[in-house]
Amino acid sequence: MHADERIELDSAQAGDIVAVIGMKNVQTGHTLCDPKSPATLEPMVFPDPVISIAVAPKDKGAAEKMGIAIGKMVAEDPSFRVETDEDSGETILKGMGELHLDIKIDILKRTHGVEVDVGAPQVAYRETITQRTEDSYTHKKQTGGSGQFAKIDYVVEPGEPGSGYEFESVVTGGNVPREFWPAVQKGFEKSMEKGVLAGFPCLDFKVTLVDGGYHPVDSSAIAYELAAAAAYRQSMPKAGPQLMEPIMKVDVFTPEDHVGDVIGDLNRRRGMIQGQEAGSTGVRIKAQCPLAEMFGYIGDLRTMTSGRGQFSMEFSHYAPCPKNVADDVIKETLERNAKKK
Numbered sequence: 001m002h003a004d005e006r007i008e009l010d011s012a013q014a015g016d017i018v019a020v021i022g023m024k025n026v027q028t029g030h031t032l033c034d035p036k037s038p039a040t041l042e043p044m045v046f047p048d049p050v051i052s053i054a055v056a057p058k059d060k061g062a063a064e065k066m067g068i069a070i071g072k073m074v075a076e077d078p079s080f081r082v083e084t085d086e087d088s089g090e091t092i093l094k095g096m097g098e099l100h101l102d103i104k105i106d107i108l109k110r111t112h113g114v115e116v117d118v119g120a121p122q123v124a125y126r127e128t129i130t131q132r133t134e135d136s137y138t139h140k141k142q143t144g145g146s147g148q149f150a151k152i153d154y155v156v157e158p159g160e161p162g163s164g165y166e167f168e169s170v171v172t173g174g175n176v177p178r179e180f181w182p183a184v185q186k187g188f189e190k191s192m193e194k195g196v197l198a199g200f201p202c203l204d205f206k207v208t209l210v211d212g213g214y215h216p217v218d219s220s221a222i223a224y225e226l227a228a229a230a231a232y233r234q235s236m237p238k239a240g241p242q243l244m245e246p247i248m249k250v251d252v253f254t255p256e257d258h259v260g261d262v263i264g265d266l267n268r269r270r271g272m273i274q275g276q277e278a279g280s281t282g283v284r285i286k287a288q289c290p291l292a293e294m295f296g297y298i299g300d301l302r303t304m305t306s307g308r309g310q311f312s313m314e315f316s317h318y319a320p321c322p323k324n325v326a327d328d329v330i331k332e333t334l335e336r337n338a339k340k341k
Contacts, residue, residue: 028078046078049094050246050291050315053101054119055108056090062114066091069112073104080104094124097248097313098295123246123292125329126318127195127202130240132157137234138213139227150223151213152176152184156235159204161317165192169209176212176224183221184209187228196236197243197326198333203318205239243326244318245290252285252301252311259283261304269293270322282308288316292325 001019012018026032033039057063070082070091081094095101098121108114134155141148159166167185169176176184185207192202250271254262256278262285263273271289294313301309321329 052094052122054090055116058115066114125200126244133239135235137231147218148223149215149218150227153211155208159206166206180224183224184228187225191229191232198330243321245321247316247319248313249316250287250313254309255282258305
């Protein structure tokens with residue numbers, strides 16, 4: 001390919017960059033090979049999105065067009081996700097950064113001819129717990145005919161960072177029959193989608209089912225699942241819930257005479273400087289910064305460096321939010337959710 005001119009080839013070899021047209025069922029991550037010499041390259045790992053924006057078509061006629069266009073874009077880019085907000089009915093686009101989503105909006109307008117209104121970017125916060133707590137919950141419901149009964153005694157404790165959700169049962173003596181353990185596990189697992197502080201998904205905790213009780217007639221899987229869901233709401237506030245924010249790995253390239261300004265600015269953004277390397281054309285600064293502080297960074301960086309600075313960033317990990325930041329985020333999120341309702 002040379003700009004808008006294309007030269008057809010019969011063959012290509014290692015190092016050539018070519019465009020292949022008319023391949024309908026090929027997606028990112030697929031390996032193309034000779035059927036006589038099959039090969040599969042290791043698939044790429046795509047991290048979860050860390051930033052989201054709400055989009056809405058400017059007129060009703062564009063709604064269907066927007067749905068088709070977004071469907072095509074999701075198939076092309078595995079790091080781009082789309083959800084519909086249950087409460088507000090908004091279409092939420094999720095991606096790896098501000099620039100990623102800006103490009104998606106541009107593709108919607110230019111390639112697909114869909115004009116959209118864009119909401120402010122939202123950071124994908126998470127919640128976790130910091131304390132071990134032992135608790136018990138009994139679910140009882142008596143209506144005409146058979147009722148519902150489930151009693152669970154359990155321990156909720158923080159897990160290792162990155163461990164996700166773990167469940168274990170140490171019940172002996174059949175106080176909670178084995179066939180109901182998966183229902184308890186499912187009840188907690190479904191509930192972790194909404195944390196108790198501001199409704200963000202909950203990470204890295206372990207639930208151990210210790211004991212409980214059951215009724216030979218009224219106990220059922222659904223009763224234990226409801227008991228677990230209510231137990232989650234009861235116990236998480238007691239377990240020291242904490243807000244977690246996405247931390248980004250940031251690489252900044254700047255001319256030498258602006259290094260001090262760039263480092264000072266990253267420190268103001270709650271960044272942690274990891275190191276710096278001098279190169280032939282400038283200095284590379286490595287840092288870790290909360291995503292919430294990085295909106296609009298490219299404009300500020302160019303101003304500081306007379307247009308010569310550039311940066312790249314990727315998701316690194318989740319870390320606890322400082323209390324003053326967490327309080328503001330929780331307040332804003334609860335107010336925003338109240339408006340939607």
